[in-house]
Each structure stands twice: as structure tokens, then as C-alpha cells.
Amino acid sequence: MLSKMRAYGAICAFVAFLLAMAEPASAIQGGTVSKHGPWAVRVYIDGEPSCTGTVVAPEWVITAGHCVRYDNWDITFRVGSLDQRHGKVVRRVENGTVFASGADVALVRVPRLDVQPIGLGTGASVKVGRSVRSYGWGATCAPPRSEGSCQSNVLKQAQVTIVKHADKRCDLLVGTGDFCVQRGTGLPAGGDSGGPATAFDKAGREVLVGVLSASDRTEVASFGDVTRLRSWIKWVIRTGGH
Known part of the structure; x- marks a missing residue:
């Protein structure tokens, strides 16, 4: 139990660092329901609302790798509702989490879902200057309040705009497998x-x-x-990542 708590604390501190490198503002504040x-x-x-994900196949959810990093975390998903207080709760399949190389992305296997998966975009969709839509159940308050105390019960969205990978504002956030966006009608965060x-x-x-x-909030x-x-996502869905 102690080692689990230490591991959980370490990853939470790491995520907090990534999400707090500038003076914070609320998650998707100014966006819409x-x-x-x-x-x-x-x-x-471990029973606490922590991240967001997307169904990409009947048995697969895609999310950030740091959200599902450790096997000893009790990872569950609530699906089928735009309100996090409703919907069906499912658990990840044991040994069914597959991590991407070069990006903070993971595919997590779950029992078969009665949910329409989203399709996958192509490279033509990710161009500098293009507006994309961000979704999440993240925090609706700014510090000094804790983000954990004000997670949205309902799914929110905001339009954000893709900027150059070399934009200096993105230096501490983007890796080679990422693209960077700037705040539009809102900005996602914790x-x-x-x-x-x-x-x-x-x-x-x-x-x-x-x-x-x-x-950076x-x-x-x-x-x-x-x-x-x-191609990697399709391969994992087809083979289970083995």
C-alpha cells in the first residue's frame, strides 16, 4: 500500500508540474457545455475522476499514457453519458494497456462497449492555423482552489488553434510526437x-x-x-498489441 501511495504521489506531482508551468487559469473556462x-x-x-479518454474501437479507449501508467492503479472508465455522474462503469482488462512510442498516449483494452467509436483523422487535419475542438471534464476553477475540488460534472468543449511546433510558448510542453495549440474559446487543463x-x-x-x-493553463x-x-492504433486494435 505504501509503495502504491508513493507511486501515485510521484505521478500526480509530475502531472501537476506539466500542468502548472505558468500562472494557472481554469480548464476550458470560457468554453461551452x-x-x-x-x-x-x-x-x-482509484475511484477519483482524474482524466478524459475516447472510445476508438468497441474494446479500446485511448487516453494519455500518464493517466494509466501503473498496473497497481485501479483504473475505471465511465462511458455512455456526457454527465460523469451517469453512464456505465467498466474496468480495464488486465495486461491490456499498450503505450505509444514517442508520445504520451496509451490504448487501454476494456470489455466490449455499446458505444459508437470515433474515427481517426489523417495528417491533413493537423495544420498550423487550423482550429480543432478540445473536450474534457476538467477543472472549472483556478488556484488557490484545488483542481480536484471543481472537476466539471458535464463534458465541456472549446475551440483551440494549432500553432507552430517551434512556438517558444510550447517549448516545455511538446515532444516530437505532439502538436501545440493556443487558447481559443478556452483551454484544456487538469x-x-x-x-x-x-x-x-x-x-x-x-x-x-x-x-x-x-x-500551461x-x-x-x-x-x-x-x-x-x-497505423499503430489500428495495429493495436487488430492484434491487441502483441
Whole structure:
């Protein structure tokens, strides 16, 4: 139990560092309550609402790697509702978590869900200057209040704009497998980790293009680029990652 608490404390401190490198502002504050997002998933760590995820296949949820890092964490998901107080609770399948290389992204196997998965975007969706939509159940308050005390009960969304990878505001947030966005109608932060960034393809379908990795809570956030991981995601879904 002690080692579990230490591991949990260490990862929470790490996530807090990533999400607090600038003077904070509320998560998706100024955004709107979402009326759509059947594939959105609330992620719980040891019973506490902690992250966001997305259903990409009937048995697979994609989220941030740091949200599901340790096997001794009790990871559960609530699916099928835009209100985190409702929906179905499912647990991850043992030994069914697969981590991407070069991005803070993980695929987590779950019992088969009766949820329509979101499609995967292509590279054409991630261009500098393009507006994408961020979703999450993250914090609705700013410090000194604790983010854990004000997680949104309802799914929220905000439009954010992709900026250059070399933008100096993004230096401490983005890796080679990420893209950076700047605040638009809002900005994701604590509790939104692992949440989706979406765009609309040429057919008008909303598709997944990013997985939230980190945010400075004031100006910019980083997303693991799903369009670069498209082949890996399909391979894991097909083979189980083995």
C-alpha cells in the first residue's frame, strides 16, 4: 500500500508540474457545455475522476499514457453519458494497456462497449492555423482552489488553434510526437488529460486528431498527434498489441 501511495504521489506531482508551468487559469473556462460526444470517456484513478479518454474501437479507449501508467492503479472508465455522474462503469482488462512510442498516449483494452467509436483523422487535419475542438471534464476553477475540488460534472468543449511546433510558448510542453495549440474559446487543463482534440474531415465527420498531454493553463497546450499514430492504433486494435 505504501509503495502504491508513493507511486501515485510521484505521478500526480509530475502531472501537476506539466500542468502548472505558468500562472494557472481554469480548464476550458470560457468554453461551452458539450451537447455531443458519445465516444467521450471519463477516466478514474482509484475511484477519483482524474482524466478524459475516447472510445476508438468497441474494446479500446485511448487516453494519455500518464493517466494509466501503473498496473497497481485501479483504473475505471465511465462511458455512455456526457454527465460523469451517469453512464456505465467498466474496468480495464488486465495486461491490456499498450503505450505509444514517442508520445504520451496509451490504448487501454476494456470489455466490449455499446458505444459508437470515433474515427481517426489523417495528417491533413493537423495544420498550423487550423482550429480543432478540445473536450474534457476538467477543472472549472483556478488556484488557490484545488483542481480536484471543481472537476466539471458535464463534458465541456472549446475551440483551440494549432500553432507552430517551434512556438517558444510550447517549448516545455511538446515532444516530437505532439502538436501545440493556443487558447481559443478556452483551454484544456487538469482533468482533461487524455481528452480528445477533434476536427472535421472532408466528408463532414468529426474525427480524432489529438490526445491531450499537457497544458500551461494560460496560453498553450500539447496533444499527442493521433494522425501520426494512426497505423499503430489500428495495429493495436487488430492484434491487441502483441
